[in-house]
Amino acid sequence: MKKQKIEKIEPSEPSMQFVLNYSEGREQTSRVSKEEIRRAIENLDKYGDVWLSNCRTVITPYGNCSGISCMVVPDGNPQVAVYFAMTDGLTRYVSGGYRTDDIVRMFYNYFERLEIPEISDWEKGYYTPVSPDDEPYYLYVDNEEYKYITYEDVLAALENLEAGKCTLMLLKTPGCQNGYLEVRGTKDDYIVETGGIMKKEIGWCS
Known part of the structure; x- marks a missing residue:
């Protein structure tokens, strides 16, 4: 089982605003709490992908972080991804093989202290979304x-x-x-x- 390393990021003021998104089964919410985060991660089979996004990016050595997510994959082991905003899309670092408690801890660290996992050996990819012109504000x-x-x-x-x-x-x-x-x-x-x-x-x- 992989060990989780933490890279500390100094929080900014005022406190960060977060939104917890679900791919299915539940409406996204800005009333984020540790209890809501744990419930979402422990019920990935019900909610699908879970994404904790921050309303302002967090400056890190890897770039401006815009959120952390976990998702169910076919082999049954959830993957964790950390996202960084770019001018033309997102950079994503992905890794798997973590226990549920480890994933919950990663989300807690990001939610409470703006700390991201150590991702230097995670798989790196790029995502350039198609602009959703009809997406509401x-x-x-x-x-x-x-x-x-x-x-x-x-x-x-x-x-x-x-x-x-x-x-x-x-x-x-x-x-x-x-x-x-x-x-x-x-x-x-x-x-x-x-x-x-x-x-x-x-x-x-x-």
Whole structure:
């Protein structure tokens, strides 16, 4: 059985926002907890692939990390993958042969401390997705997720941020393939972060 090594990454402030995605059987959620992570990994046969994605990339020696996932493979041994954002797609490092408890520990380390496994000997691959033009944008305000949003909903979130009713607003697609816009902080001290190219009809980036 492989031993897990950890590469420590210093966390950034404010705390990272996460989304837990399931390939089937359950809606994605931004209300991520250690209990939810363990339940997902222990029920891979029910949920299929499980992906813990962060709303801002984490800077590591291997690149800007965008998430960690585990998936069922035909031989029955789950694989773990760590993803890194590129300008034209994703770089993925994959390895298998881990016990469920080891996988849970990897997810916990990433969720709580932004630590990735030691992946220097993992298989490396590249993924260039086809841009899903019809993929909708979701709005995240602090830990709340909103679907089926309008332009007015985004403006209302920005107004709430200015009024001090929330501290973070994030606009992105579920697959993170059409860019994102994040605004966080307090009045007169905002941090605005964008990534990729957002669809023109949103009106944020060209």
